Amino acid sequence: MSNLTSHGPNGEVVRLESVSKVYYMGTQSVKAMVDVSISFEEGCFTAIMGPSGSGKSTMLNLLGCLDRPTSGKYFLSGQDVSNMEDNELSAMRLRRLGFIFQSFNLIPQLTVAENIEMPLYYMGWAADESKSRAEQLAAMVGLSERLDHRPAELSGGQQQRVAVARALANDPSVILADEPTGNLDSATGAQIMDLMADLNSQGKTIIMVTHESHIAVYAKRRIHMLDGRIERIEEAA
Amino acid sequence: MLSTRLYRNIRLGIKTLLLHKLRSLLTVLGVVFGVGSVIAMLSVGEGASREALEQIRMLGSNNIIVSSMKPAEDESASTTRTMMSIYGLTYRDEQRIRETIPHVSTTVPVKLVRKNTFLGERQMELRVVGTSPEWFELVSRRVIAGRVLAPRDIEGLSNVCVLTESGARKLLATHSTIGERIRIGLDYFTVIGIVRSETAGGGIQTPDLDIDAYVPISVARTRFGDMVIRMTAGAREAEMVELHQILVEVDSTENVEPVAEALETMLARFHRRRDYRISVPLALLRQAEATRRTFNIVLGSIAGISLLVGGIGIMNIMLASVTERTREIGVRRAIGARRSQIISQFLIETVVLSTVGGVIGISVGAFIPWSISRFAGMPTIVTMWSLVLSLGISMTIGIIFGIYPAMRAAKLDPIVALRHE
Numbered sequence: 069m070s071n072l073t074s075h076g077p078n079g080e081v082v083r084l085e086s087v088s089k090v091y092y093m094g095t096q097s098v099k100a101m102v103d104v105s106i107s108f109e110e111g112c113f114t115a116i117m118g119p120s121g122s123g124k125s126t127m128l129n130l131l132g133c134l135d136r137p138t139s140g141k142y143f144l145s146g147q148d149v150s151n152m153e154d155n156e157l158s159a160m161r162l163r164r165l166g167f168i169f170q171s172f173n174l175i176p177q178l179t180v181a182e183n184i185e186m187p188l189y190y191m192g193w194a195a196d197e198s199k200s201r202a203e204q205l206a207a208m209v210g211l212s213e214r215l216d217h218r219p220a221e222l223s224g225g226q227q228q229r230v231a232v233a234r235a236l237a238n239d240p241s242v243i244l245a246d247e248p249t250g251n252l253d254s255a256t257g258a259q260i261m262d263l264m265a266d267l268n269s270q271g272k273t274i275i276m277v278t279h280e281s282h283i284a285v286y287a288k289r290r291i292h293m294l295d296g297r298i299e300r301i302e303e304a305a
Numbered sequence: 306m307l308s309t310r311l312y313r314n315i316r317l318g319i320k321t322l323l324l325h326k327l328r329s330l331l332t333v334l335g336v337v338f339g340v341g342s343v344i345a346m347l348s349v350g351e352g353a354s355r356e357a358l359e360q361i362r363m364l365g366s367n368n369i370i371v372s373s374m375k376p377a378e379d380e381s382a383s384t385t386r387t388m389m390s391i392y393g394l395t396y397r398d399e400q401r402i403r404e405t406i407p408h409v410s411t412t413v414p415v416k417l418v419r420k421n422t423f424l425g426e427r428q429m430e431l432r433v434v435g436t437s438p439e440w441f442e443l444v445s446r447r448v449i450a451g452r453v454l455a456p457r458d459i460e461g462l463s464n465v466c467v468l469t470e471s472g473a474r475k476l477l478a479t480h481s482t483i484g485e486r487i488r489i490g491l492d493y494f495t496v497i498g499i500v501r502s503e504t505a506g507g508g509i510q511t512p513d514l515d516i517d518a519y520v521p522i523s524v525a526r527t528r529f530g531d532m533v534i535r536m537t538a539g540a541r542e543a544e545m546v547e548l549h550q551i552l553v554e555v556d557s558t559e560n561v562e563p564v565a566e567a568l569e570t571m572l573a574r575f576h577r578r579r580d581y582r583i584s585v586p587l588a589l590l591r592q593a594e595a596t597r598r599t600f601n602i603v604l605g606s607i608a609g610i611s612l613l614v615g616g617i618g619i620m621n622i623m624l625a626s627v628t629e630r631t632r633e634i635g636v637r638r639a640i641g642a643r644r645s646q647i648i649s650q651f652l653i654e655t656v657v658l659s660t661v662g663g664v665i666g667i668s669v670g671a672f673i674p675w676s677i678s679r680f681a682g683m684p685t686i687v688t689m690w691s692l693v694l695s696l697g698i699s700m701t702i703g704i705i706f707g708i709y710p711a712m713r714a715a716k717l718d719p720i721v722a723l724r725h726e
């Protein structure tokens with residue numbers, strides 16, 4: 069917790085220092101990220117944009133502690149993540165990060181409540197405490213009535229709301245979203261984006277990958293990637 | 306805390322397994338038949354050998370039984386012409402064994418004579434056993450009424466007899482029992498006691514044990530003599546046998562084998578022909594136990610193979626499940642689950658499958674032997690040990706065959722797993 073406060077309300081929560089990522093495939097190598105340095109402030113809402121193959125997903129995976137950079141350093145909440153072991157990375161994801169995926173990725177055999185509770189379960193919360201937190205989060209995304217439903221019984225938009233609630237359960241430092249509206253129609257997508265903007269206005273740090281400019285406009289800052297490099301950065305007024 | 310977590314894990318496992326009811330049921334069935342057949346096989350093996358062991362054990366593991374045996378040459382000769390064959394153990398043998406072989410605590414002579422017995426109008430053929438009071442201790446017959454033979458009966462040449470329960474019932478019927486006088490051959494005997502008939506008692510080789518009459522050895526010797534004449538198909542066959550058996554009790558189990566060797570040496574010196582046989586229940590017991598162990602191992606292994614097949618079924622299902630749930634694994638890992646937590650999640654599912662299979666298998670396995678005994682009349686014994694063993698094995702198989710799929714699940718790269726269709 070001391071880390072968070074030391075960075076202050078507009079302190080830096082994520083920093084990449086000349087990070088490169090190279091994929092080796094046999095004799096060939098693909099430079100998915102080349103010497104990327106950037107930092108994200110607490111409370112920011114950033115969109116990562118760019119054409120297909122430009123390195124957006126690679127960057128989000130690194131930010132999400134799902135992968136390690138080939139070179140360079142990555143600091144999350146002041147901690148150097150670049151050389152962490154698998155269990156330490158799991159712990160970072162569990163305590164500091166929340167994920168929202170394009171295809172929702174809810175667990176089909178679990179109810180809405182159980183899906184939302186899942187991070188709390190791995191954090192070792194007691195059953196009754198995590199249950200009341202799940203109810204609270206479901207209310208926040210407008211799904212109080214659906215707690216005992218299975219994901220398959222919900223619409224796409226509703227499923228993505230559950231995913232948002234799940235991403236919030238551990239009160240993460242950063243929410244990472246990979247094309248969160250990619251599987252939704254535009255009206256439903258807009259609702260999800262309104263929800264995200266709402267969360268951001270409450271102080272949540274959000275980093276989102278998208279290639280759609282009408283989705284990117286919700287972000288205050290837009291990073292354009294090209295061939296593994298940051299091409300330019302747009303700051304909203 | 307840990308136990309509530311475990312409880313939640315198990316509940317999740319059950320819930321996941323119930324999503325594919327038929328698949329889980331078939332997997333469980335594999336284990337059910339495996340465990341069931343292990344228990345059934347072992348119970349059949351146990352039942353078959355228990356009877357044999359029980360009979361040998363009743364002979365007494367500290368006893369050695371020396372029996373008279375008609376030599377082979379006499380056997381063939383007697384069919385062609387009338388002759389008298391003299392063979393077997395003698396009173397001197399008994400005395401020598403008792404007096405010269407160390408560690409022998411008691412010897413009991415046994416003389417067998419078939420005699421017609423009369424009580425008023427009633428008549429039946431009894432097997433008269435001339436013996437000493439120690440006989441009753443060695444074979445531990447239960448006294449139902451009166452008393453057994455006493456040393457004074459031997460010394461005093463008393464015409465007394467002890468009947469077995471069923472013999473007494475046939476002969477005496479409504480008469481009062483103790484003190485009744487019955488005629489055996491030409492002599493009158495007073496019934497002094499009745500003992501329980503027991504099937505495997507005493508190691509006396511003939512099967513009609515329930516019509517024995519026990520009389521003092523001294524009386525049997527003087528009244529009935531050592532000569533037996535039998536008429537067979539026109540030929541008269543005479544035999545002269547002093548003692549049919551000598552039961553030798555050894556002071557402790559460790560000395561049984563040395564005493565048996567000493568007996569062998571001694572008898573070989575005094576008998577020109579091999580007209581005796583030494584049987585050592587302890588050796589038989591050991592042999593039977595060894596046989597039983599081998600038998601059980603063989604049966605158990607055969608059944609174990611079906612348990613193995615059940616385990617392979619579990620592995621098969623879990624591998625399919627891991628592939629199917631790759632996405633789920635990716636999500637859990639992205640959320641922050643450690644590898645070990647993924648492993649335990651999948652392991653719990655396999656252990657639930659194999660334990661449920663094991664428990665059902667135990668009931669099936671207990672039912673099969675019951676029906677074998679019931680409808681085929683074969684003795685079966687379901688031991689606690691076999692139940693615990695097969696449940697343990699099935700759970701172990703769950704773990705062994707579950708560990709590979711679980712490790713495979715945990716090794717998945719979360720990024721790859723999340724991208725999986």
Ligand SMILES: Nc1ncnc2c1ncn2[C@@H]1O[C@H](COP(=O)(O)OP(=O)(O)O)[C@@H](O)[C@H]1O
Pocket residue numbers: 091092093098099100118119120121122123124125126127
């Ligand atoms: N696991 C991988 N192995 C090999 N090459 C990869 C891998 N992941 C991504 N790449 C390559 O890295 C580059 C960037 O990919 P990615 O980050 O997925 O781009 P985007 O998400 O912007 O479409 C692409 O050329 C892609 O082919």
Ligand SMILES: [Mg+2]
Pocket residue numbers: 124125
């Ligand atoms: Mg991508």
